[in-house]
Amino acid sequence: MKPILAIACCALLAAVIVRAQSPSAPQWYKVVFDLTTDDPQDQTAVLRWLREVASANPRSEMEVVMYGRGLALVVSGRSALTDDVAQALARPHVSFKVCEIAMRNQKVDKSQLLANVATVPDGIGEIVTRQKEGWGYIKVVAH
């Protein structure tokens, strides 16, 4: 083996070893948060987690799916955290999606949702789809 090739091999091996030894290296990932309560502790928790995941891994993609009582976080007049929701949605890879079935049940119209909050026909179906696509799943419970 020529010296230059041997050096290249050693460098590659070293890189692999270093890589294997740094499991804490920041990596980006995709995660869907499932919010089904209107508990203020759960609401502030998911907003904090969005901030923290984004600051640790700016490329991470995050989606908050709300159904049941989870809607309260993004309905105008019911949400106590409208500024925090706006700040979360200003980040590049964050989306909030509300279940349209839950909206019909609770007589909430799209016009009542905070700016840039999206809707999906079926919140549970959205989460199951994301899981099938390989996204991580986190149930939001902090109370």
Added chain:
Amino acid sequence: MKPILAIACCALLAAVIVRAQSPSAPQWYKVVFDLTTDDPQDQTAVLRWLREVASANPRSEMEVVMYGRGLALVVSGRSALTDDVAQALARPHVSFKVCEIAMRNQKVDKSQLLANVATVPDGIGEIVTRQKEGWGYIKVVAH
């Protein structure tokens, strides 16, 4: 290219585009619900979700796995929602499965379970198996 072939290609392309543009098209899926509380709000929530998923996607397969305090929903004399459980189980693709470890812990015999409620040797193992099989996972929390 012959005209008939060109038309066929266009039709196929159009179908693909329409498909891609209708994410709200009803699709069926498989989902396992994890119930570990006896909170009435959690119990009514999971029964409502079963109804809603079934009415949106009649072919969807749903399984409710109960362990810990989750058993209360399907134990005769303890459940306040026996009619709703029976209605849920009357649907074609719905099953309720109780953890036998939890049953032993709580001295619940199979004869005390509501009609058509099944048991599994290990509730957590059942959920993990479903996840490995590609089922979606939803933790039931609504209180």
Added chain:
Amino acid sequence: MKPILAIACCALLAAVIVRAQSPSAPQWYKVVFDLTTDDPQDQTAVLRWLREVASANPRSEMEVVMYGRGLALVVSGRSALTDDVAQALARPHVSFKVCEIAMRNQKVDKSQLLANVATVPDGIGEIVTRQKEGWGYIKVVAH
């Protein structure tokens, strides 16, 4: 076919049939528990589940990831279940991992953690990684 070969084939076939007929046969699996509350019922539940999964399937691998209020279970002076945590960690395939972001938020130093409790740079990232690796996911809620 020689008699010895025929007998071997029958034995193999019988083994396959028995295997297929015993879905309750203890199987080992990998599961990550997500703990984000300091509720005593949630804490005792996850410790009981670790015991039960291990006694049903001694080869099963279990990991408890704690962030948010979940830290309380393993912080010296705050945990009411230090003996149970030590017993859980004495098992061969059990690990407890605390989110370092949550530790910084709550001004908890590594020296305050119970013996053999590990840390991870990002608790949510740890869970998402495990899910991608094919581990089952259980959100701990029992209250």
